[in-house]
Amino acid sequence: MDKKIELQMRNAAINSSRNFNNKVRGSYNIWRQEFRLVNTDSTLRLMKDQIIMAKLYATIALSQKEPDMYALLMKRIKESQTSIGDALIDSELDSSALERAKAMGHVLSSARDVLYSSGEVSRKLRVMLQSTELNIDAVKKQNSFLVQHAAKTVPMPLHCLHMQLTTDYYFRDYVTKEHFDDDALKAGQYKEKLEDLSLYHYAIFSDNVLAASVVVKSTVANANEPEKHVFHIVTDRLNFAAMKMWFITHPPQLATVHVENIDNFKWLNSSYCSVLRQLESARLKEYYFKAHDPSSLSDGNENLKYRNPKYLSMLNHLRFYMPEIHPKLEKILFLDDDVVVQKDLTPLWDVDLKGMVNGAVETCKESFHRFDTYLNFSHPKISENFDPHACGWAFGMNMFDLKEWKKRNITGIYHYWQDLNEDRKLWKLGTLPPGLITFYNLTYPLNRTWHVLGLGYDPAVDIAEIDNAAVVHYNGNYKPWLDLAISKYKPFWSKYVDVDNSHVRRCYEGKQ
Template identity: 85%
Template sequence: MAFPSTSSVAYPRSLSPLRRCPGFLALLVAVLLFLSFQWAQGSRELSWMPQCTVYLISSNDIYEGMDNADKTIAYTNQDGRIRLFKVTTREFLSSSIWKNPLLPKDTEPVAEIQEIAEEQLLATGSEVSNLSSTETLETRTDPIKLKREVFRRKRKEHRIQELLQVDKEAELHMRNVATNRSRNFSNKVRASYNIWRLQFHHTNTDSTLRLMKDQIIMAKVYATIAHSQKQPDMYALLMKCIKLCQEAIGDAHMDYELDSSALERAKAMGHALSSARDVLYNSDEVSRRLLVMLQSTELNIDSVKKQNSFLVQHAAKTVPMPLHCLHMQLTTDYYFRDGTIKEYFHDAALKEEEDKAKREDRSLYHYAIFSDNVLAASVVVRSTVTHAKEPEKHVFHIVTDRLNFAAMTMWFIRHPPLPATVHVENIDNFKWLNSSYCSVLRQLESARLKEYYFKAHDPSSLSDGNENLKYRNPKYLSMLNHLRFYMPEIHPKLDKILFLDDDVVVQKDLTPLWDVDLKGMVNGAVETCKESFHRFDTYLNFSHPKIAENFDPRACGWAFGMNMFDLKEWKKQNITGIYHYWQDLNEDRKLWKLGTLPPGLITFYNLTYPLNRNWHVLGLGYDPAVDLAEIENAAVVHYNGNYKPWLDLAVSKYKPYWSKYVDLDNSHIQHCYMSEQ
């Protein structure tokens, strides 16, 4: 409040003597000094101000600089006397707002923003009284920032409400699912229930069996120690327990197969081992004995592996008795043409004359099969005709050896795959196939190759453990295996032919293969390289300069078994001549071992067109982990390897794909295979 100037006011006469009274002035000065002293003491009791009028001192300072935390206030009490005191912003309520009467009303902050400002100040841990001289309250409570904070708070509250609603809905959904699950739950095997997974619960365990085997191992260790320390009683006790436990185990593989006395003998062995441990235990000695046993066991394992490899190779190259019986029965019927057999031959002769033109008809679908296995060849033909959309247009050219020609011919005379055409030929009728023309025949007649196969001192015996034992298989000596390199000579009037191995099964129509554009390549085949497997360096000797100079060791390999050959391109590029060149270089077997795939990779190098993998799936003769989905979707499945489907070695889960095409109603098959069982 402004006081009126003394120059513009007329004082009453009653007061005029005061002006001339110096004592009065001294008293007035004393009163002012007293009031100043009271102000300095910081008297700030608002309760002293009932029904008083308050005046803000230095209002410009208050509103221009909020950093002044201490404010001076003047007021008049009930007696009309003027009083002064000092307050700070902390003494106002949290809802109080500084109002500047000089500013418009629309620029004044609202209570909500003021509340947020004070919360921010409290969150920073600072107080108004501690603000520095350079940091003002105005900057800490910027209106724009405060409004943003208000919006953030509202969004946060809205989001919290949404999450709470979602949580309630999710909880209700989970509760309903749990209720339905409990209603439909059925535990049929309650006696076998446990807190773990039911499928891991085994009724027949081998825990007791494994315990007894471990006991035998430790008993042998302590028995050798007892024998070396000349303790015959302990040695005899342990050996007796070992013998009893071995008798109880027998050939058991599970606990239920153990002898009824197994538990009692295991307990007796436990007591014997406890006694031996008290007397004979020495950690160094026991460790040494166990190490010796481990080394001996490893040697036994290596020996068993070699024996297993030898037996598998031997079984793979051995003709099963039922299959041999089938060939003999068919051969007998071929040469003794009595009764109804004569009628079969008469009909076959007539059909052969009718089908003679088909053998050279380029508009038909021609297949080449080289086999000495009647049953295998019959499955290939039957499975192909079964899935052919136009079976009358399919012609099968089967070439076999002199020994099996009668049986092969007799089978297809009695079981022709009508309306398809089958023509069986004897390899001995190919007069052009002689040692002067064919490199392989010339090598087969050489003394070195005969020595490699037939000499007793050659490392084909089990004791030498030859890693290339599989190459001693007689099929590598058979010329039937190499006829695939003479396609134009065998079929001079054909343009295209599909080669099929006798260990394949056809599951789809193969006629679309004739429409595949080989783009000038000679051989259409499925590539077999997966990561580092089945590449050229797997089959060829790249330490030889001839191989290293002409081929890429990382080139992708492919497979024989289902191959589309363009015979026109074959003749144009002289593929047979290339084959002869490399066969002559490999006479001493330094470029590759025996077989047809290595020379095939060389002969058709950069001349092979990759077909889609679904056309040809391999590995059913050696790999038990072939994807069943790939097998089902494959056009041709191939039993390459030793585990052929007609052998007892066959992988059981793959055998049905082949056996369903065997004519089990055939009298010869029933006679040979049923009698074997």
């Protein structure tokens, strides 16, 4: 650019600062009608731009031994920063902001007259830009780590609830004995219900009592015939007592709940189950835990989300063993523990899956959430067997036809691909990539209103879409039981929390 033209442009900008008028000329529109603001942020943006230029000139003044100019620039920077404070729009600025902006404009004009050199200014701007980019990258990494850390940490109130329930289960014998005696009387009818093909069966795998209780309560509350619904909950040894105690003392009205311990599945061993063998391997533990090992999940070579403990939990992989867990059933609806049911789900049992094994809602939009998002298509085993543009779908609410499952040997297909992926070259950790592979060309697309996703990461999910959904899913880090939760989505979940329970009140009293 010609130096004369550049000087003219800079003079025009400085004159604009001197003569700046703070009058609001119109409203500012960001994407959607609901985000319209009465006030603009034009003054705020101007002041921030002025601060950047003042810092630039201050560094030049320091290098050129102009202490008076340096001191004046630093004074104006401090004044402007004080006026801005935490403001996001002009109306939140300090009343002195406009005068500060004008004063800064005069100082920048003087600095330009004394210090301006296009080469020096360009060089300093490049240095500032590079430094800012490095700072942004560092903050992004730190933010990602902190979000992941917060997402995988068990909140103290939830830990408290589990401890209280576990104590009740083991030490309040008079409570459990009464319920177990009653259970013994119903044992015959109870067992029949667990295998009754005329009833509606649900599979839930969870180590979170509060989350599982919301899934069950919301489903029953919206069911037309709650007495026909049977919930099969599998949890781990650590949380079995708490989960069992909750549903002993809070049985859903008319519906049936059966809680099992994953350790009681004797068929689930490393000789049969590929992923269990891999989860127990030293290689995977090294990959997962040793941050400084070349093969590990360091910040530089992998996404931090794979450090979430759920990827090492066998509960997360039980969805691939439905016929082994429920050998007498023909259809079962799988629900994640971070969903809320808002409508009667029984019509799903009448959906014709057209010979497919898995009924699920597809998630692809344009180029997003297609197979190449999840799988490594540079590997020949993937590129030769799958279409990179095939549409992805969601786990979280899935209707499984167990007769077709057995017929097509779905668990065998899953084992085959898990064995091939022992070195994690086909996909990283998680259950969706092997799910996409296992159920490839065996998934029937359900209407999107059955399952609306994104409440655990996307603040822009349409509220009307949520209201119309049969199931809403808090997939992502911002679970509704965490402080991280997106506040406008939390009521959809919290209204099904049993706040009258004494343990819930005691453990959560400081969170109200």
